Amino acid sequence: MESKQHNRVTEPAYQSTNEESVSVDGSNLKENTRQPSDLADLQERVTHLQCLVDFVNSELAHLVTFRQQVLEGNLDKVTYQDIYYLFRVGDVVISRHKGEHQLYQIFAVTGGRQCLSRAKHTPYDSDLDSDEKNSALGIGVWTTLKVDAYILGSDDGKRIFPIPIRLRVQPFTGERKITDLPVFPVRFHKSGQDIRKRLQNRGRKFLVCAGHKRYRGATVKSPLEDIGRAISAAGRGGRRSPDVKLEKLENEMQNDQIREVRSDVYIDLDTYYHHQAGVDLSKATIRRSRMTPREVVEQFSTSIRVVENNYSSGDVEVDETLTDEFLMSHRDRLYPEKVENLVQDPEALELLPHQVPAYDFRSRQWGELKLILAAV
DSSP: OHHHHHHHHHSOSSOOOTTSOBOTTSOBHHHHSOOHHHHHHHHHHHHHHHHHHHHHHHHSHHHHHHHHHHHHTOOOEEEGGGGGGGOOTTOEEEEEETTEEEEEEEEEEEOOSBOOOOOSSOTTGGGSOHHHHTSOOOTTOBOOEEEEEEEEEOSSSSEEEEEEEEEEEOOOSSEEEGGGSSEEEGGGSTTHHHHHHHHHHHHHHHHTOOEEEEEEEEBOSOTTHHHHHHHHHHTTTOOBOTTOOHHHHHHHHHHOOOOEEEEEEEEOHHIIIIIIIOBOGGGOOOOOOOOOGGGTEEEEOSOSSOOOEEEOOOHHHHHHHHHHHHHHHTGGGGSOEEGGGSTTOHHHHTTSOSEEEEEETTTTEEEEEEGGGEEO
């Protein structure tokens, strides 16, 4: 018993010896000395990293070079195989809308990939657009690229808010000039900076356009197009008056013809949208397009009762993460803002629309007019 007690007293929990010395700089020599096992682990990590670098340089060199050219804006042509990488969330893109330049800001990009599944009908078909449901997409077939973006608009002349719109690029063969695409990043336009400055000036005019004006020119075809789009969004959380029939508006849009206007007009967004059309554009929901399941699911079971699928890529998560990060960093832009707060914001001014609804005193009907032709 005495021997055991003696051992407890004479064996301290920590014992400092001369072997565990301190170096000149004050660090512990034992801690700084790597064991052979540590060196082997480090060498293995370096080898794995070199393997990854070699893989990127050999298999992904084209994409690395392509993305660099996209960032610099010095690319001339693109194949559909690379179309997805041409657009980035947050990019400002340009398109022709009713004959006029219109800028949009992207908040989501999806599609533009090859189908991995042969199945025509899947358990996820309820999530597809109608055009995708009716198309027999087989393995290797390219899907339509969907670019979800928004412009800024107003339905009362007092608040500015985002209005979502979906832009598309259909599959094509061979190479195509980027500027020939229906929509492309504005930095690829040779006069991109001049266009942005011009649209910023147009946006300032939009903010003060309400009231009695003179107009000499043609109307913009389909003045109810934006209203119809807003009503479609109303089904996803928007509001519209119960007496407004979507079918009626769609028929008016189809039957509407461009006409010449040479008279005084009155621009009144509040009366047009809230009383004439009965919609609230500010309620349009910002939401991304659903990815086609066949792009990420490699195989579906042909049995109705048993559903088995192999997810072969994480593209869904990547697309959703990019969208979420953008919306979080631009959340202030997603809510109505007073007009006076945007007068000095060029990034907001360039996203305002090029057309305004106005009442034609001569024909006694509403129409959508080109903003640049409306004179005081």
